[in-house]
Amino acid sequence: MHNSAARDQRVAIASYIKEYGNKLALNGAPLPNRIIPEYMDDSDSDNPDAEEAAACEVKLMAEDFGQGMPIPHYGLNRPASDYFNSNLMLHMFVMADITRRKHNVKLYDERLMGKDKDALCSLRIAHHIEDRQECLELNQTPPKYFISIRDNCVGQNKSNITLNFECFLAMTFYKRILLIYLIPGHSHMVTDRVVSWAKKS
Secondary structure (H helix, E strand, C coil): CHHHHHHHHHHHHHHHHHHHHHHHCCCCECCCCCCCCCCCCCCCCCCCCHHHHHCECEEEEEEEECCCEEECCCCCCCCHHHCCCCCEEEEEEEEEECCCCEEEEEEEECCCCCCCHHHHHHHHHHHHHHHHHHHHHCCCCCCCEEEEEECCCHHHHCCHHHHHHHHHHHHHCCCEEEEEECCCCCCCCHHHHHHHHHHHC
């Protein structure tokens, strides 16, 4: 039931985003057919829509914090001399660009900042500036519309500060922004798969 509910939610949201995004980008390339994989082990390597999505006017992203990573990492064998040392925790914020098949993983240690709304806005604005600069360097037209899929965390994603930040993005970077908040619970988003790749590496 836990897995099937998450899968049903992804299928419903994917069909809604597909319809909404194609209405926005009437003059641009349509969104890829497979917006959100139905299963987390679906492969994107043989996706025929990848080149088409590169020029899409709609930027579709999934954003979420991943599990923390302690540094140093000893694996299964921890040296006795370092047993009482405190590990430094690395925070991992993932911005999975679904339309371009390009995932951005931001790693920073706990001494810099936490995982609150201020940290999120700082990481997001840095990403959007870098993305805009990359489009200019590649002589590509930046996306006009932005769709963001997020979990239902009140402190991080649904505060007044983050909503004001989205209004700022709508005035400076994009014509229109759509925020989609998933039903509370584990959503099995694309970001979860990116986190597992990062931890494995």
